[in-house]
Amino acid sequence: MTTTDIPAPAPGMARPAPAPKRRPRRERQGAAWVFLSPWVLGAIVLTLLPMAVSLYLSFTDYDLFNPPHWVGLRNYVQMFTEDPRYWRSVLTTLTYVVIAVPLQLALALVVALALKNMRRGKGFYRSAFYAPSLLGASMSVALVWRALFNDGGTVDHLLGNGGWINKPGWSLLAVALLTVWQFGAPMVIFLAGLQQIPGELYEAAAVDGAGKWRQFVSVTVPMLSPVLFFNLVLQTIQAFQVFTPAFAVSAGKGGPADSTLVYTLYLYDRGFVASHMGYASAMAWVLLVVIGAVTAVLFRTSRSWVFYASEGDR
Amino acid sequence: MTTMTTAAARRPVRWGRLAVHLGCLAALLVMLYPLAWLLATSLKPANEVIASLNLLPGHLEWSNYKTAFEGVNDVSIWRLLGNSLLIAGGAVVGNVISCSLAAYAFARLRFTMRGPLFAFMIATIMLPHHAVLIPQYIIFNKLGLVNTYWPLILPKFLATEAFFVFLIVQFMRGLPRELEEAARIDGCGPFRSFYKVILPLTRPALITTAIFTFIWTWNDFFTQLIYLFDPDKFTLTLALRSFVDASSQSAFGPMFAMSVIALLPIVLFFLAFQRFLVEGMASSGLKG
Numbered sequence: 300m301t302t303t304d305i306p307a308p309a310p311g312m313a314r315p316a317p318a319p320k321r322r323p324r325r326e327r328q329g330a331a332w333v334f335l336s337p338w339v340l341g342a343i344v345l346t347l348l349p350m351a352v353s354l355y356l357s358f359t360d361y362d363l364f365n366p367p368h369w370v371g372l373r374n375y376v377q378m379f380t381e382d383p384r385y386w387r388s389v390l391t392t393l394t395y396v397v398i399a400v401p402l403q404l405a406l407a408l409v410v411a412l413a414l415k416n417m418r419r420g421k422g423f424y425r426s427a428f429y430a431p432s433l434l435g436a437s438m439s440v441a442l443v444w445r446a447l448f449n450d451g452g453t454v455d456h457l458l459g460n461g462g463w464i465n466k467p468g469w470s471l472l473a474v475a476l477l478t479v480w481q482f483g484a485p486m487v488i489f490l491a492g493l494q495q496i497p498g499e500l501y502e503a504a505a506v507d508g509a510g511k512w513r514q515f516v517s518v519t520v521p522m523l524s525p526v527l528f529f530n531l532v533l534q535t536i537q538a539f540q541v542f543t544p545a546f547a548v549s550a551g552k553g554g555p556a557d558s559t560l561v562y563t564l565y566l567y568d569r570g571f572v573a574s575h576m577g578y579a580s581a582m583a584w585v586l587l588v589v590i591g592a593v594t595a596v597l598f599r600t601s602r603s604w605v606f607y608a609s610e611g612d613r
Numbered sequence: 614m615t616t617m618t619t620a621a622a623r624r625p626v627r628w629g630r631l632a633v634h635l636g637c638l639a640a641l642l643v644m645l646y647p648l649a650w651l652l653a654t655s656l657k658p659a660n661e662v663i664a665s666l667n668l669l670p671g672h673l674e675w676s677n678y679k680t681a682f683e684g685v686n687d688v689s690i691w692r693l694l695g696n697s698l699l700i701a702g703g704a705v706v707g708n709v710i711s712c713s714l715a716a717y718a719f720a721r722l723r724f725t726m727r728g729p730l731f732a733f734m735i736a737t738i739m740l741p742h743h744a745v746l747i748p749q750y751i752i753f754n755k756l757g758l759v760n761t762y763w764p765l766i767l768p769k770f771l772a773t774e775a776f777f778v779f780l781i782v783q784f785m786r787g788l789p790r791e792l793e794e795a796a797r798i799d800g801c802g803p804f805r806s807f808y809k810v811i812l813p814l815t816r817p818a819l820i821t822t823a824i825f826t827f828i829w830t831w832n833d834f835f836t837q838l839i840y841l842f843d844p845d846k847f848t849l850t851l852a853l854r855s856f857v858d859a860s861s862q863s864a865f866g867p868m869f870a871m872s873v874i875a876l877l878p879i880v881l882f883f884l885a886f887q888r889f890l891v892e893g894m895a896s897s898g899l900k901g
Binding site: 332335337338344345353414417430442444446536539540542567570579583587591 | 641647739740744770772778802832850853869873875879880
């Protein structure tokens with residue numbers, strides 16, 4: 300999957316429709332498998348099998364040309380204890396996620412709230428703010444970003460500090476701002492969520508004497524929390540996999556001083572530049588486990604702050 | 614009297630609204646600056662690019678586009694454009710066919726393990742691409758398909774982008790079941806009723822799938838980077854990449870002219886379908 304923003308389902312909706320009660324007929328079963336066959340083939344050959352192979356390779360030394368050589372846990376040991384660049388890439392990615400995701404979502408929410416009750420021009424603003432989400436993942440825009448934040452670029456002219464992408468302390472912020480710039484995708488989802496909040500709730504709150512702020516805290520926030528949660532999970536997962544802008548601002552090297560060496564860039568470097576496929580597979584599996592763990596933690600904490608109206612007042 | 618009171622009552626609201634509009638416009642200016650900058654720089658002569666903050670070029674350097682059209686590494690831009698279109702077009706066809714087939718089974722047909730398989734399909738939406746990337750690369754390498762377009766197009770024909778399967782499933786569930794009941798009574802089997810009844814009604818979801826597949830494939834960099842080596846087979850994105858290593862700013866004009874050309878198909882798609890796109894995206898996200 301690309302790193303673009305995805306329109307996507309709200310949580311809690313990902314269940315299969317209840318199956319009709321009649322007993323399945325044989326011919327229908329057969330038909331179902333015909334319809335499913337491309338997906339089943341893809342799931343086995345391009346997903347399950349590669350995941351298993353990748354796990355196996357992570358315990359080997361493999362350079363694509365010679366057969367894999369079993370080394371046990373050495374890749375993992377080396378990764379965690381002997382490779383400072385690995386930890387550097389972990390730290391860089393975490394910093395990036397922690398800066399980019401909250402900023403992007405906050406901006407998306409603020410703009411969605413501003414557009415919510417607008418009578419004229421809502422469609423125009425919505426489309427205009429959404430446009431960067433379609434263009435932002437491209438190499439073209441990544442190159443623009445490099446130029447804007449480079450020595451002599453617009454940011455240098457405005458702030459006069461010689462641009463950001465040559466400074467280890469600042470370069471990652473330039474990459475993060477490219478993600479923030481694409482706040483339109485979560486904004487559109489927020490806006491749709493806001494519009495589904497029944498007006499009666501606000502009327503009832505107003506009757507009870509709630510002001511604008513109180514209405515926001517007591518009506519908007521809980522009613523919007525499933526959408527907020529959904530955007531948070533989605534954007535976090537995507538942010539962990541950022542690649543193109545980091546590649547573009549550092550010419551694929553992750554510089555200066557490894558300050559834009561995000562996880563996937565280092566994985567690419569180990570696997571496809573240095574031909575350490577075993578090591579890169581180990582990195583991929585750690586990424587998989589970390590993303591799974593972060594998602595699980597988000598789901599766990601969501602019980603205390605995400606409110607599903609359909610559950611009633613449990 | 615009445616008109617005066619209503620006008621007075623409305624006034625504060627109107628000021629508030631004006632402030633919101635001004636805020637939005639200001640935000641929009643900042644947001645669109647990088648795109649305006651791109652367009653302006655693609656028309657600037659080399660000596661103007663970093664010399665000043667002036668957005669507007671002193672004089673229009675159309676030769677940047679002429680240079681861009683000559684292409685990169687002796688490969689003409691038409692070739693690059695054609696390669697990009699071939700990959701994106703193949704991906705669109707593959708995703709629309711394979712994802713709608715799988716979606717119909719999940720949305721309407723019954724089979725053993727339906728629940729677990731559906732859950733597995735949903736889980737793969739969140740699966741990071743990198744977990745399967747290296748073995749996929751090894752498989753395609755063994756098949757001798759590295760440096761061809763197969764690794765970029767074939768997976769789309771096997772419904773590997775589960776997100777679209779899910780999107781179409783959600784849409785199909787909204788269609789009344791009576792349609793197929795009627796078709797069945799008229800003697801349609803599952804294949805005819807899929808093709809004749811369900812598929813035409815699913816068109817909005819299929820268009821959303823097509824648009825996003827096109828844009829994501831067009832913008833994709835990582836997969837193309839690892840699978841394509843031959844400059845002849847390069848896409849616009851990969852051709853732009855070769856500018857990344859060249860740090861000389863004299864190439865700025867042509868580089869950004871090519872960047873503009875690379876964005877044009879997306880912009881055209883966006884202008885043609887923008888209403889549909891944003892609607893489709895909002896509803897696919899929230900309607901159960």
